[in-house]
Amino acid sequence: xxxxxxxxxxxxxxxxxxxxxxxxxxxxxxxxxxxxRALERKESEVLGLGMIRLIRVDDWxxxxxxxxxxHPPPVRLLKKDAGEIVVKMxxxxxxxxxxxxxFRPVKII
Numbered sequence: 845x846x847x848x849x850x851x852x853x854x855x856x857x858x859x860x861x862x863x864x865x866x867x868x869x870x871x872x873x874x875x876x877x878x879x880x881r882a883l884e885r886k887e888s889e890v891l892g893l894g895m896i897r898l899i900r901v902d903d904w905x906x907x908x909x910x911x912x913x914x915h916p917p918p919v920r921l922l923k924k925d926a927g928e929i930v931v932k933m934x935x936x937x938x939x940x941x942x943x944x945x946x947f948r949p950v951k952i953i
Contacts, residue, residue, distance in 0.1 A: 856874075856876050857876060857877060859876055859878060859946075860878050861878060861934060861946045861947060861948050862875070862876070862878050862879040862882055862883075862921075862931060862946065862947040862948070862949070863875065863876040863878070863879060863944070863945075863946050864879060864895070864944070864945045864946075864947075865942060865943070865944055866895065866938075866942065866943035866944070866945065867941065867942065867943075868940075868941040868942070868943075869894070870894050870895055870896075870943070871892050871893060871894050871895075872890050872891055872892065872893050872894075872895070872898075873891065873892075873942070874887065874891075875887050875890060882921075882923075882929050882949060883898070883921055883922070883923050883924065883929065884923050884924040884925065884927075885923070885924045889924070895907075895945075897922075898921050898922055899919055899920070899921060899922070900919070900920040900921070900922060900928060903919040903920050906918075906919050907919045907933075910933040910936075911933075911936060916932055916933045916934075917932070918930045918931065918932050918950045919931060919932075919933070921947070929949055930949065930950045931947035931948060931949050931950060932947065932948055932950050933945060933946070933947055934946050934947065934948045
């Protein structure tokens with residue numbers, strides 16, 4: 845079992861999609877390095893923040909619809925100092941007192 849946990853921890857660190865772990869209240873309890881790079885925010889700066897603080901306010905309803913849509917629409921996440929990144933939710937899972945969301949950056953053409 846320990847080996848499986850080690851592989852999961854390694855995956856979390858090297859994954860290129862933006863990974864966020866949430867507590868039971870929707871507050872951020874962990875992010876991966878890809879998240880830190882894309883949003884130009886260190887994990888310590890976002891721990892305890894609610895997801896609403898990272899999503900552009902006019903995209904909040906769209907974000908909530910992503911949980912029920914087979915093809916979630918893009919939303920904009922806010923970078924540290926102005927700017928934003930367009931992402932699409934590609935996975936989520938909520939179980940017990942924790943949640944997990946994965947976003948993938950969307951290329952704008």
